[in-house]
Amino acid sequence: xxxxxxxxxxxxxxxxxxxxxxxxxxxxxxxxxxxxxxxxxxxxxxxxxxxxxxxxxxxxxxxxxxxxxxxxxxxxxxxxxxxxxxxxxxxxxxxxxxxxxxxxxxxxxxxxxxxxxxxxxxxxxxxxxxxxxxxxxxxxxxxxxxxxxxxxxxxxxxxxxxxxxxxxxxxxxxxxxxxxxxxxxxxxxxxx
Numbered sequence: 001x002x003x004x005x006x007x008x009x010x011x012x013x014x015x016x017x018x019x020x021x022x023x024x025x026x027x028x029x030x031x032x033x034x035x036x037x038x039x040x041x042x043x044x045x046x047x048x049x050x051x052x053x054x055x056x057x058x059x060x061x062x063x064x065x066x067x068x069x070x071x072x073x074x075x076x077x078x079x080x081x082x083x084x085x086x087x088x089x090x091x092x093x094x095x096x097x098x099x100x101x102x103x104x105x106x107x108x109x110x111x112x113x114x115x116x117x118x119x120x121x122x123x124x125x126x127x128x129x130x131x132x133x134x135x136x137x138x139x140x141x142x143x144x145x146x147x148x149x150x151x152x153x154x155x156x157x158x159x160x161x162x163x164x165x166x167x168x169x170x171x172x173x174x175x176x177x178x179x180x181x182x183x184x185x186x187x188x189x190x191x192x
Contacts, residue, residue, distance in 0.1 A: 031064035
């Protein structure tokens with residue numbers, strides 16, 4: 001079992017590359033960083049969830065929060081699904097960042113009724129909003145798994161984890177509203 005991070009933990013600066021080739025630093029040097037760990041490139045639940053963040057991107061950005069989303073799929077696969085998102089997406093096929101943040105996988109990812117409901121809704125949405133029609137279906141590929149669990153972290157610029165959530169199933173992650181509520185409860189943009 002991986003070591004989980006909780007509020008007060010410190011994460012070192014990570015300099016990575018997004019799927020669009022741009023450099024990204026986690027945590028960001030200003031404002032808070034919302035780090036999301038999702039499942040595989042074609043994950044219908046992830047697609048539905050990230051569309052909700054894309055639709056409210058400006059609201060999150062106006063709160064001073066940067067979004068960085070990790071997937072355990074290769075960058076090439078992610079480009080077919082996630083390249084039009086207005087925030088940073090990072091490929092982590094070796095799951096290095098997943099291990100560093102204590103993000104796990106398990107059968108419980110798929111056994112909760114809410115996960116199945118979201119999977120069906122997400123599959124329909126993904127078919128309408130896919131970036132590249134050559135990337136069809138929702139199957140995982142070598143090295144990826146349907147058993148991945150989501151996780152969310154809100155991190156200050158100094159690397160302090162100010163809030164963390166480890167999903168109990170595939171559709172257990174912060175909504176935009178929950179993220180903004182957590183940020184406000186911690187003093188929001190005014191305190192930074």
